[in-house]
Amino acid sequence: MEFIKTIPVIKWKNKKYEKNEEQTVEDKYAYLFIDYLPPRKFSVYPKNLEDFAIGYCLGEGLIKAKEDLKEIKISKTNILIKTHLNHTPEEDFEQDEIIQRKKGNCEHACVCRLLEYQGVNSDNAGGIRSQLKTITPNNSTLKINATQIIKDMRNLTKNAKIWEKTGGVHVAQLIYNNKTIIREDVSRHVAVDKVIGAAFKLGYDLTQSYTTYSGRMPADMIIKVIRVGIPIIISNAAPAHSGYEIAKKGNITMIGFVRENRFNLYSAPERVNLKK
Known part of the structure; x- marks a missing residue:
C-alpha cells in the first residue's frame, strides 16, 4: 500500500518485551493555494488530494457550486485552485474582524493574523472560517x-x-x-x-x-x-x-x-x- 512505512518497535506487555516491526502511515504537508488567499498548510495522507481540496472549499464556504470552480492543478502535494470568485486576503481579515469585534478583541486579532500571513497558515482543525454568522436550519427530509x-x-x-x-x-x-x-x-x-x-x-x-x-x-x-x-x-x-x-x-x-x-x-x- 502506498505511503505506508515499516518502523522498528519494542513491544512491552506484562513486564515482558520484544523487538518487532510495525507499520505506520506516512503523512506529508500539503499546501493549498486558493485564488489570492494566503496558502494553507495541512498535514495529510497524500492521496485523493483533489477530493480534499474541493471538499475543503465547500466546507469553508469558498465555493457553492461546480460553476464556481475554474481550475485545479496538483503537483505532488501542492494544490492550486482558481475560482471564478477571485477570493482575496481581505475576506479573511473581514471574517476575523467580525468574530473578534464580538469578543472585543479586534486589534489584537488583526495583529495576529498579519503575523500568521508572514508565513504559511497551518490549518489542521477547521479552517479560518470556523464560525457562522447565521445558521439556517437544515430541512432535509432524509430518514x-x-x-x-x-x-x-x-x-x-x-x-x-x-x-x-x-x-x-x-x-x-x-x-x-x-x-x-x-x-x-x-x-x-x-x-x-x-x-x-x-x-x-x-x-x-x-x-x-x-x-x-x-x-x-x-x-x-x-x-x-x-x-x-x-x-x-x-x-x-x-x-x-x-x-x-x-x-x-x-x-x-x-x-x-x-x-x-x-x-x-x-x-x-x-x-x-x-x-x-
Missing part, C-alpha cells in the same frame, strides 16, 4: 433506519484499510442512495473534506446524503456539514458541547458513541426510524 447506522459503522471499520495497518488515520464515509465513498487521512477534518469533495464531483445530492466518521464532533465539524447541506452526522466518538449546540441550531441529526449494538442520538431525532 434512515436505526439498524442501518450500526451497519454503516461496521462498513466503515471494515474498509478502514490504512487504519487497520497503522492505527494512524481517521476514516470517513459518505452514503448517498446506497452508494458509499470512503476516504482516510491523518486529519479527521481532511478525511471528511475528501468524501464531501468526491461526492460533489460525482454530482451527489448532499442534502440526501449522510456521513459516518471516526472522531469527536466539535462545532467546526458540524459547521462543515451545515455549509454543504448534509443533514446527518454519525461518529463512534463523543460530541463536544459546542458541536451539540450548533447541531441543535442547524437541525442536524447528531449520532455518537456507535458501538456493536447501540448508539446515542443527540439532536433532530425525527430523521432516524428507531423501530427498524
